[in-house]
Structures are given as C-alpha cells and as structure tokens.
Amino acid sequence: xxxxxxxxxxxxxxxxxxxxxxxxxxxxxxxxxxxxxxxxxxxxxxxxxxxxxxxxxxxxxxxxxxxxxxxxxxxxxxxxxxxxxxxxxxxxxxxxxxxxxxxxxxxxxxxxxxxxxxxxxxxxxxxxxxxxxxxxxxxxxxxxxxxxxxxxxxxxxxxxxxxxxxxxxxxxxxxxxxxxxxxxxxxxxxxxxxxxxxxxxxxxxxxxxxxxxxxxxxxxxxxxxxxxxxxxxxxxxxxxxxxxxxxxxxxxxxxxxxxxxxxxxxxxxxxx
Numbered sequence: 001x002x003x004x005x006x007x008x009x010x011x012x013x014x015x016x017x018x019x020x021x022x023x024x025x026x027x028x029x030x031x032x033x034x035x036x037x038x039x040x041x042x043x044x045x046x047x048x049x050x051x052x053x054x055x056x057x058x059x060x061x062x063x064x065x066x067x068x069x070x071x072x073x074x075x076x077x078x079x080x081x082x083x084x085x086x087x088x089x090x091x092x093x094x095x096x097x098x099x100x101x102x103x104x105x106x107x108x109x110x111x112x113x114x115x116x117x118x119x120x121x122x123x124x125x126x127x128x129x130x131x132x133x134x135x136x137x138x139x140x141x142x143x144x145x146x147x148x149x150x151x152x153x154x155x156x157x158x159x160x161x162x163x164x165x166x167x168x169x170x171x172x173x174x175x176x177x178x179x180x181x182x183x184x185x186x187x188x189x190x191x192x193x194x195x196x197x198x199x200x201x202x203x204x205x206x207x208x209x210x211x212x213x214x215x216x217x218x219x220x221x222x223x224x225x226x227x228x229x230x231x232x233x234x235x236x237x238x239x240x241x242x243x244x245x246x247x248x249x250x251x252x253x254x255x256x257x258x259x260x261x262x263x264x265x266x267x268x269x270x271x272x
Contacts, residue, residue, distance in 0.1 A: 022267040023057060025064040034060060035270075037101040044091050057270050060101075063108035065257045070111035073118065077110040085110065116250045124245045126238060134241040139203045143192030145229035150202070151220045152185045153177050161218060164210045170222035173208070190227065 023030045038056035042048070047055075070076070085106045086099075094102060138144065151173040153160075160180050167173035170186060177184035191199065201211045202219050211219040265271055 020267065022265070022270045023061075024262075024264045024266070025061055026068065026262050028064060030057065030060055032267075033097055034101060037095070037097040038105075040098055041091075041102055041105065045089070054270060059105070061258065061261065061263055062254065063104050065254065065261050066108040066112040066115070067104075068261070069257055070108075070115050073115060075111050075114050077107050077114075081110060082106050112250070116246055120250050120253065121242065121246045123249065124242050126241050126245065130241045130245065131238055134237050134244070136203075138237065138240075139191070139199065143190070143194060143199050143203075145227045145233060146191045147188055147225040147227055148191055148194075148202075148221055149186070149188045149223035151177065151222055152187070153182045153218050154185070155216050156182065156213065156218050158213075161210070161213060164218070166208050166210075167220070167222070168208075173220050173222055188223075 020032045021029045022032055035053050035056050039052045082103050167176055174184045197214050201214045202221055205211055
C-alpha cells in the first residue's frame, strides 16, 4: 500500500506542462510537449531567442496556417519529399514527437514555397530601381565580375589630393600623378577581387574621378569591361530582386492569414 501511495505522490509531483494544452489552432491542440519539441528543433538549426517557447508556438501556428491555406490549392507535399528534406538536414537522433514536429515544419515550408511560386511570384513587378538596388547590394557584399582598369596613388599627401583634377583617360591620369611627384600604379582587376574598403570607395565613383583616401591611397577608375560571367549575373540579379519582393509580399499575405486563423491561447505564459 505504501508503494502505491509513493507512486501516486510521484505522479502528482510530475510537471503538469508535459501534456498541458497551451493553445488551439483552428481546433487543433498544441501542448507544452509540442512546444518543447519545437524549441529543440530550433536549437538544432541554430535558432535561439530569449523567448524560445513563444517563438516556437508562433512557428507552429504559422505551419498550421500555411498548410491550411495551401490545401485550398490542392497543395499537400508528399511524405517522400518531406522525408528526403528531413534527411538532408542531418539532424541528431530525434524523439517521435520531435520527428513529427520536424516533418510538419518541412511540409509547411514546402507547401508555402509552392504557394508563393504559383500565386505571388506571377504578381511581382520588378523595376529598374529594384534591379539597381540589388546590384548595389551585391557590389557592397562581394563585387561584380567586371574588369576595372584602375590608377592608384600610394601615400598621397592631402595637399596633392586637392590638386588632382579629372583626367581625359588612363594615360592622362598617370601623367598627372607623375607630375605631382608620385609613382602611380596602373592595373586591371575584377571588381570582386578588390578588398571591401577599396570596393566601397570606388563602387559608385563616376569614371575618371579620384576617390577619397583609403589608408593613404587614392584610386581612379579609367575603364571598365564586363566579363563573360556578367551576362549570367544580370539574370541572377533580376531573380534575386524578384525573390526579395515575392518574399515581402508573401510575408504580408501570411500576416493576413494569421489574423483569420482561429487561435485560442489557453496558457497565459504563451500570450502573444
């Protein structure tokens, strides 16, 4: 009898949150165990937050909303595609609940990508300004496959910098520098091979214009030439600009879908 009493106390002492229903999403329950499984998955993929459990619940809500909306278009990713993606993630050994949670998240992500491709991407309208902005971002991050002929002056005093005027061509820039007692360097390099500080100084610089000082050196771009890679890059830049706009539009749509979902939070710890 004493053993049964001890067992009863042990059961009563177990944390109630293990199976506590913390929310319902369109009638589907979400338990604290589901939240725990999702937070572990987040940690496995490097996602951390001071409010991990709340973020986990929001992710579960988003998964449900995405799958529900995708079903309106007959979109339901099959198990083979989901399992293939799960395998590619190389996650550690998962519990049954963690595996189910991971599969739900992957299924929702695949479904949402298909929804965006079918319904959002066709509505994207890319302007020249969008493409130029994407190209500028690429220049700041990595540079472009453009051959640039550059004249460089090293250890240039400020008194000389103020006297440098706009030359007519590369050779004129070299002569100008030599006339001021300098030893100019003339070279051709791909923009993406330049160091980030030099690239920042000359990326938006008009042709035949001396740059600001970079560690005591000034630069002048006197000629540019697109490489064979550039043609492919134009297509990539446009695709990236389209993708960014599509993702922005998709996020706005997701916000609206969240508002329409019937979400009932039953635990004050998870109030969003």
